[in-house]
Amino acid sequence: MDKIYLITDIPEYSPQIGRLLSMMNYARFTTLQAVNSLSVDQLDFLMDPESNSIGALLLHFAAVEYVYQVYTFEKRELNEEEVSRWGAALNLGEEGRAGIRGNDLEFYLNILNEVRNRTFELFKTVNDDWLEQEEEFWNEKQANHYFMWFHVFEDEINHRGQIRIIKKRLTA
Template sequence: MKLLFKCFLICLVLPVISTNAQEINSTKGYDTHIGVMVYMLEDLKSEIVSSTRGLNQFETDFQFDKQANSIGAIILHLAAVEVAYQKTSFGEYMNNEYEKEEQELLEMSIDLDTTKELLKEKPIKYYLSIYKKVRKNTLRELKNRNDNWWTKNSHWAWFHVMEHQANHYGQIKLIKARFPK
């Protein structure tokens, strides 16, 4: 009976689940290719935010060894790298979207190795609010662009932003798995 049930799952249910899981749409309000990237970036952001929901201060700052990063530092680093690509894609005026303190923090957070010890004692909501503000600015700017601009100028950059965030999402999951029990 167990074998029959496993066969049922593998043959009938799994293909339906995996087909749906691989569906990527274009977000409405954007040109088609930009909308696809927005869909993927937002899906990944949702996973990152969800994975950090409810972290306490110890968990936000936890490093499982001296070379490891904290989740708080990683979130700010993700925002910092996205801002760097905003400037590359949209122009230096993107600095004007951030308060002076945010600009300094984001510039410092590009290099995780030098900032991981400094980025502590802030609640996870602090880091997430900056991350979400950065993404809001990205989405606003992408909405003002078209697919012609995208394919000639920036699709490679935003693919890298997504790839970078996916790598650090894996790191966040690893850190959480190493929390002391």
């Protein structure tokens, strides 16, 4: 984290992968700043009956990253066990409101770290050419792995904006 404001090479990774991971690290750094010291009640707070909690959004970040690990590195969809573990966090909405509650910040941070550490290990197994590999993606359009992994942290940045709005509305 000493070089959090540098998009640069990271030892053990090819140049473009290092830069991608630099961006992912910065996105996560700012997310962690946004949720620092939140209580269970604050993590579970709902602005209205249709909103997502901060805790659910944090678990969503981990779930999305995990899905992209499986999809891009293992070339498969989630299995039944994985859907059971990650489904509420992926779907959010009513499923997330019902199933993602009562956890402290450490719970979410541990899962975020577990998934991110796996991402770091998986990226050691590929190089910049892998980032350029194209395949059919959303709505039968072509996308490369670079875009797919950009989407992982782009989604986090988007939802972090929601977290900041929720924090402004906290009543606890």
